[in-house]
Amino acid sequence: MMFSRFPMIAALVLAPLLSGCLSTAASIVTAPVRVAGKAADWATTSQSEADEQRGREMRKREERLGKLERSYGRNRQKCDRGDDEACEAARADYDEMQDLMPSVPYERY
Numbered sequence: 502m503m504f505s506r507f508p509m510i511a512a513l514v515l516a517p518l519l520s521g522c523l524s525t526a527a528s529i530v531t532a533p534v535r536v537a538g539k540a541a542d543w544a545t546t547s548q549s550e551a552d553e554q555r556g557r558e559m560r561k562r563e564e565r566l567g568k569l570e571r572s573y574g575r576n577r578q579k580c581d582r583g584d585d586e587a588c589e590a591a592r593a594d595y596d597e598m599q600d601l602m603p604s605v606p607y608e609r610y
Contacts, residue, residue, distance in 0.1 A: 565601060566601050569594050569597055569598045569601070570598065572590070572594050573591055573594035573595055573598065575587075576588070576590040576591035577591050
């Protein structure tokens, strides 16, 4: 009789400990799936994220183009007054503006 009670008592005592093992085993088994899902999320860009990124890049190009236009205007005025260094700077500004121009969309009216 003593031996038949021992497995039942042992099972009752060890049951709470085994539930932790089972949840750990389950999380180990599902870990590769979760990691793969995270990697896929990181690797892909949603359409809205792509649109936001494209908009940021466009605003940066437009901002740079505006700065170049102002610098070009100042350098052209100095060049017209005979400043050879300003003429070189104006040419450099103009070249960079030409490089940026095709990438900046314009609005048709």
